[in-house]
Amino acid sequence: MTRSIKLIYILGAFLAALSCKNSSTENKAPVIQTDTTTVRKPDATVYLYGIPASSYNLVKGKIKRNGFLSSLLLQHGITMDEIDKLIRNSVAVFDVRKIRSGNSYTLFCDRDSAARARYLVYEHDAAVSYIFSFNDSLNITPWKKDVKNIIKYTSFSIETSMWDALMNGGFHPSLAVELSDVFAWTVDFFGLQKGDSFKVIYEEMLIDNKPIQVTRIIGAQFSGPGTVITAVPFIQDGKESFYDTKGNCLRKAFLKAPLDFARVTSRFSSSRLHPILRIRRPHYGVDYAAPIGTPVHAIGDGRVTQTGYENGSGRIVRINHNSVYSTAYLHLSRFAEGIVPGAYVKQNEIIGYVGSSGLSTGPHLDFRFYKNGYPVDPLRVEAPPVDPVSPENMEKYEKVKTVVLSLLDTF
Numbered sequence: 231m232t233r234s235i236k237l238i239y240i241l242g243a244f245l246a247a248l249s250c251k252n253s254s255t256e257n258k259a260p261v262i263q264t265d266t267t268t269v270r271k272p273d274a275t276v277y278l279y280g281i282p283a284s285s286y287n288l289v290k291g292k293i294k295r296n297g298f299l300s301s302l303l304l305q306h307g308i309t310m311d312e313i314d315k316l317i318r319n320s321v322a323v324f325d326v327r328k329i330r331s332g333n334s335y336t337l338f339c340d341r342d343s344a345a346r347a348r349y350l351v352y353e354h355d356a357a358v359s360y361i362f363s364f365n366d367s368l369n370i371t372p373w374k375k376d377v378k379n380i381i382k383y384t385s386f387s388i389e390t391s392m393w394d395a396l397m398n399g400g401f402h403p404s405l406a407v408e409l410s411d412v413f414a415w416t417v418d419f420f421g422l423q424k425g426d427s428f429k430v431i432y433e434e435m436l437i438d439n440k441p442i443q444v445t446r447i448i449g450a451q452f453s454g455p456g457t458v459i460t461a462v463p464f465i466q467d468g469k470e471s472f473y474d475t476k477g478n479c480l481r482k483a484f485l486k487a488p489l490d491f492a493r494v495t496s497r498f499s500s501s502r503l504h505p506i507l508r509i510r511r512p513h514y515g516v517d518y519a520a521p522i523g524t525p526v527h528a529i530g531d532g533r534v535t536q537t538g539y540e541n542g543s544g545r546i547v548r549i550n551h552n553s554v555y556s557t558a559y560l561h562l563s564r565f566a567e568g569i570v571p572g573a574y575v576k577q578n579e580i581i582g583y584v585g586s587s588g589l590s591t592g593p594h595l596d597f598r599f600y601k602n603g604y605p606v607d608p609l610r611v612e613a614p615p616v617d618p619v620s621p622e623n624m625e626k627y628e629k630v631k632t633v634v635l636s637l638l639d640t641f
Contacts, residue, residue: 279351279373289337307346320370324360378436388426404443412461415482419553426454449634462634469615477619485529495519514605515598522593524584534573544588560596
């Protein structure tokens with residue numbers, strides 16, 4: 231039996247053994263401004279989105295904020311009555327308020343002096359576009375591209391970093407992100423050594439036969455000096471996580487909040503009115519009101535990377551929990567003893583005390599959470615399962631583990 235045939239055979243058994251996870255009011259034109267970039271005549275044989283583009287002049291651009299969808303359409307002969315009727319006719323198909331700034335659009339316009347728009351195609355995401363028709367029937371219809379999910383497998387060794395190894399191998403960048411998330415708590419990605427290696431079986435989404443992203447890790451394994459860590463996906467209590475060969479979860483938990491008793495006074499926002507500066511700017515954290523001196527706890531194990539006074543943030547502590555997750559604690563009154571850069575802290579350890587340092591209207595903690603260097607809403611972080619495989623699920627888990635190990639042994 232060849233390696234490829236064996237892999238296909240075992241994979242079929244794996245998919246049978248493992249339950250699969252399931253992989254978008256008021257109706258008026260949204261506040262949108264458009265940024266037209268090009269005007270061109272297509273070749274006679276070109277069809278776009280199922281529309282005979284050779285019959286029209288094409289106007290392409292990107293959606294921009296602070297304008298109206300109607301302003302674009304009115305310039306191309308579409309009336310407000312037509313726009314309103316189209317929206318009402320298609321409310322069950324697409325909510326035009328979900329149009330995103332920065333996304334591309336294409337107008338199909340008549341080739342006469344009036345240049346009336348007959349279609350507007352809005353590219354909502356990589357897989358789905360919406361066709362606004364301004365012909366005899368005023369409606370919106372979806373245009374879906376050909377989407378495939380295929381199973382791939384690979385192994386690679388480290389020369390400098392995992393990122394370099396995958397990019398040099400021509401893999402999609404999302405594979406590095408997914409792998410780092412799986413092994414975030416068990417592999418120090420900043421401390422990888424030359425010769426360390428990975429194996430991974432994964433599912434990749436293709437749109438029009440072009441790789442878009444890695445959607446799922448089916449099994450993975452890290453090998454380093456004297457250590458082998460296998461990641462086996464398993465669904466328990468309705469959630470999928472990764473477990474080692476003994477059934478222990480590869481992830482660790484975070485505390486729900488860094489304070490024992492506090493109330494949320496300001497939430498994560500991309501545009502919040504600053505209470506002192508009186509301007510709108512992002513607030514990538516959650517504010518907890520608490521008296522000065524209230525102990526602040528590290529939400530998870532990690533290493534302190536920064537302590538000090540940072541302009542409007544006041545006294546701040548930053549902690550790297552692993553190569554994926556980090557947190558920051560702002561406006562402190564003072565630091566706890568021993569909290570200095572390089573110090574290792576344990577979950578629930580006191581790292582500082584609530585204050586009002588920096589730009590602050592009163593005592594509170596501004597808590598920030600980062601994933602892969604990007605801020606995320608701490609109140610929306612989905613806590614992964616951390617319990618080991620339960621005794622009642624162990625028999626099923628052993629079957630899944632056996633299949634994953636067999637798959638990894640084929641390459």
